[in-house]
Amino acid sequence: MLTAAKLSYTIAGTRLLRDITLTVNPGEVLALIGPNGAGKSTFLKLLSGELRPTAGVITLEGEALKKWSKLDYARKRAVMPQSTVIAFPFTVFEVVLLGRSPHIRGFEDARDHAITLSAMRLTEVQELALRYYDTLSGGEKQRVQFARALTQIWGDEQISTRYLFLDEPVAGMDPAHQHAALKIAREFSRREVGVLVVLHDINLAAMYADRIAVFQGGNLYHYGTPDQVLTEPLIKEVFDLDVMLQRHPIRGCSVVIPSPSDIH
Amino acid sequence: MTAVAQQSTILLLAGRNRRAKVTLSGLTALLLIVTVVAVCSGAVPIAPAQVTAILLQPLGIHVPWDFEAQQQTVVMGLRLPRIILGICVGAALAVAGATLQGLFRNPLADPALIGVSGGAALAAVGFIVLGQEIALAAPMLLRSYLLPVFAFCGGLIAVLLVYRIGTVNGRSLILTMLLAGIAINAICNAMMGFLIFVSDDQQLRDLTFWTMGSLSRNTWRLVLPVLPFLLIPLISLPFLARAMNAYVLGESEAGHLGYDIERLKKAAILLTTLAIGTAVALTGIIAFVGLVVPHLVRLLMGADHRYLFPGSILLGAALMLAADIISRTIVAPAELPIGVVTSCIGGPFFLWLLMNKRMLRAF
Numbered sequence: 001m002l003t004a005a006k007l008s009y010t011i012a013g014t015r016l017l018r019d020i021t022l023t024v025n026p027g028e029v030l031a032l033i034g035p036n037g038a039g040k041s042t043f044l045k046l047l048s049g050e051l052r053p054t055a056g057v058i059t060l061e062g063e064a065l066k067k068w069s070k071l072d073y074a075r076k077r078a079v080m081p082q083s084t085v086i087a088f089p090f091t092v093f094e095v096v097l098l099g100r101s102p103h104i105r106g107f108e109d110a111r112d113h114a115i116t117l118s119a120m121r122l123t124e125v126q127e128l129a130l131r132y133y134d135t136l137s138g139g140e141k142q143r144v145q146f147a148r149a150l151t152q153i154w155g156d157e158q159i160s161t162r163y164l165f166l167d168e169p170v171a172g173m174d175p176a177h178q179h180a181a182l183k184i185a186r187e188f189s190r191r192e193v194g195v196l197v198v199l200h201d202i203n204l205a206a207m208y209a210d211r212i213a214v215f216q217g218g219n220l221y222h223y224g225t226p227d228q229v230l231t232e233p234l235i236k237e238v239f240d241l242d243v244m245l246q247r248h249p250i251r252g253c254s255v256v257i258p259s260p261s262d263i264h
Numbered sequence: 265m266t267a268v269a270q271q272s273t274i275l276l277l278a279g280r281n282r283r284a285k286v287t288l289s290g291l292t293a294l295l296l297i298v299t300v301v302a303v304c305s306g307a308v309p310i311a312p313a314q315v316t317a318i319l320l321q322p323l324g325i326h327v328p329w330d331f332e333a334q335q336q337t338v339v340m341g342l343r344l345p346r347i348i349l350g351i352c353v354g355a356a357l358a359v360a361g362a363t364l365q366g367l368f369r370n371p372l373a374d375p376a377l378i379g380v381s382g383g384a385a386l387a388a389v390g391f392i393v394l395g396q397e398i399a400l401a402a403p404m405l406l407r408s409y410l411l412p413v414f415a416f417c418g419g420l421i422a423v424l425l426v427y428r429i430g431t432v433n434g435r436s437l438i439l440t441m442l443l444a445g446i447a448i449n450a451i452c453n454a455m456m457g458f459l460i461f462v463s464d465d466q467q468l469r470d471l472t473f474w475t476m477g478s479l480s481r482n483t484w485r486l487v488l489p490v491l492p493f494l495l496i497p498l499i500s501l502p503f504l505a506r507a508m509n510a511y512v513l514g515e516s517e518a519g520h521l522g523y524d525i526e527r528l529k530k531a532a533i534l535l536t537t538l539a540i541g542t543a544v545a546l547t548g549i550i551a552f553v554g555l556v557v558p559h560l561v562r563l564l565m566g567a568d569h570r571y572l573f574p575g576s577i578l579l580g581a582a583l584m585l586a587a588d589i590i591s592r593t594i595v596a597p598a599e600l601p602i603g604v605v606t607s608c609i610g611g612p613f614f615l616w617l618l619m620n621k622r623m624l625r626a627f
Contacts, residue, residue: 088365094509
C-alpha cells in the first residue's frame with residue numbers, strides 16, 4: 001500500500017498541493033483527473049519520490065518512503081513520464097531494456113532480454129526493436145516508454161506488490177493504442193500492481209479506473225468509484241464544461257458527452 | 265511477434281553485441297599499431313626490432329638486434345614518456361568528452377566548447393605569469409603538482425559556472441549551457457591575451473604552448489608525478505556507464521530507475537574536470553579530440569556507454585598518437601603544435617556533423 005497523508009507542496013510561495021490524503025492500492029487502477037494545473041502531475045512526482053513534500057508523509061508498505069532506498073523503491077515502482085527526448089542514437093530495444101536497470105548489475109542476462117521482448121510485444125513495438133528511438137513518432141515513443149516502465153515491474157518472486165505511475169500515458173497515441181495501453185495497465189493491476197494514472201479523457205477514466213480522484217486547484221476535490229464521482233454537476237463545476245452523462249450500452253460504465261451550448 | 269521473428273531479433277541483438285566486441289578488439293589493435301609507428305618514427309628512425317631490443321634490455325633479456333646508444337636514449341628518454349603522455353591525454357580527453365556529452369545530454373558538448381579547457385588554461389597561464397611567488401613558497405616536492413592543481417581549479421570553476429547558468433529549476437537548458445560555455449571561453453581567451461601582453465619573453469614562449477597544445481615538453485620527471493590524476497578518471501569514469509545510460513532518458517527518469525542523480529552528476533563533473541584540467545596542465549588545449557572521438561565510436565558501435573567509454577579511451581589514445589606523429593614529422597626537424605593538427609582534422613568533422621541531419625536530430 002502506498003499512502004499519502006496530508007501532503008502539501010509549496011514552491012516559491014505558491015502552494016501547488018494542499019492536504020492531499022490518498023491511497024494507491026495494489027490490485028486497482030486509480031485515475032487522477034482534473035483541469036490543467038490542478039496538481040495531478042505534482043502529486044505523481046511526490047509519490048514517485050522525484051519531489052519532496054513540504055508537509056505530510058508518504059508511507060510505502062507501512063514505512064515512511066524517505067526510509068526506502070532509491071534502488072529498493074525503483075524495484076517496486078516504475079514511472080512513465082509525459083515525454084522523453086533522447087539525444088543519442090539508442091535503439092528501441094536498448095531503451096526498453098533500461099527498465100531492467102534496478103534489477104541487474106553489470107550486464108543483463110537472457111531473462112532481462114526475454115522480459116524486454118515480452119514487454120515490447122505487449123505494447124506492439126517489437127517491430128521497432130532495432131530502430132533508433134529518436135526516429136519514432138510521438139505515439140510510438142510513448143509505447144516504447146510504456147514498455148520500459150512495464151519491464152521495470154514485470155514481476156518477481158521476491159517483490160510481490162508493485163506500483164506503476166503513468167503520467168498522461170495515452171497522449172499522442174491513436175485511439176486503438178490508447179485503449180490497448182489502459183487494458184494492459186488494468187491487467188497489470190490484477191497482478192498485485194497498484195496503478196496510478198493521470199488522464200485527461202474522462203471517458204477512459206470511467207471505463208478503466210477502479211477509483212477516480214478529482215483534483216482541482218491543488219485540492220483533492222472528490223474521490224470514489226467512477227459512478228460515485230462522475231456526475232454532470234461535478235464535471236461542470238471542476239472542468240467548467242457542460243456535459244450529458246449516459247450509460248455505455250455494453251460496458252455499463254458512464255459515458256460523458258460534451259454538450260457545449262454555444263457552438264454555431 | 266512469431267517465435268521466429270523473436271528469435272531473429274535476439275540474433276540481431278547478439279550480432280550487435282558481437283560487433284561491439286569485435287570493434288573494441290579492432291580499436292585495441294589500432295592503438296598498438298599506432299604506438300609502434302610512434303616509437304619508430306621521428307628524426308632518428310628506429311626499426312621495430314631495435315625498439316623491441318631496447319625495451320627488453322632493462323628486463324635483462326638480450327635479443328640479437330643491434331642498436332646504438334643514441335637510439336636507446338631517444339626511445340627511453342624522449343619517445344616513451346611522450347607516447348605514454350599522448351595515450352593518457354588522448355584517452356582522458358575522449359572519455360571526458362563522452363561523459364560531458366552524456367551529462368549535458370548533448371552530442372555537441374566538448375571540453376573546449378563548454379569552457380572547461382579555457383578555464384583550466386587560463387588558470388595555468390595565470391599561474392605561470394603571476395604565480396611564481398607561490399611556486400617558490402611551496403615545498404619542492406609539491407611544486408610539480410601546483411600547475412595541475414591550478415588548471416583543475418580553473419576548469420572546475422568554469423564547468424560549475426556553465427552548469428549553474430544552464431540549470432533552471434533543476435532542468436538543464438542545453439542551448440543556454442553551450443552559449444554560456446562560448447562566453448566563458450571568450451572571457452578566458454581575453455584574459456589570456458592580457459596575460460600574454462604583460463608577460464616577458466620566456467613566459468611568452470611557455471604560453472604559446474598552452475594555447476596551441478603540445479606533447480613536446482615532457483620528460484619522465486614532469487609526466488610521472490601527475491600521471492595518476494589522468495589515470496584516476498580514466499579508470500573510474502567507465503564505472504558510471506550504466507548510470508549514464510539511464511541518465512540519457514532524463515534526470516528524473518534516471519532517478520526513477522534507482523540511480524542517485526546528484527551523486528552521478530558530482531562524480532561525472534569532478535572526474536571529467538580532473539581529466540581535462542590535468543590534460544591541459546600537461547599539454548595545453550588540444551581541441552576536438554573530446555568531441556570527435558565519442559561520435560566516431562557511436563557510429564562504430566552504438567550509443568551504449570558501456571561500449572562508448574572503453575571505445576573512446578582506445579580511439580582517443582590512438583588518434584592523439586597519430587596526430588602527434590603528424591605534428592612532429594610533417595615539418596621535421598621543426599614541430600607543429602598538436603592542437604593545430606587535431607583542429608585541422610576536427611574542424612571539418614565538426615562542420616560535417618552540423619550538416620548531417622541524423623546527428624543533429626537531437627536539437
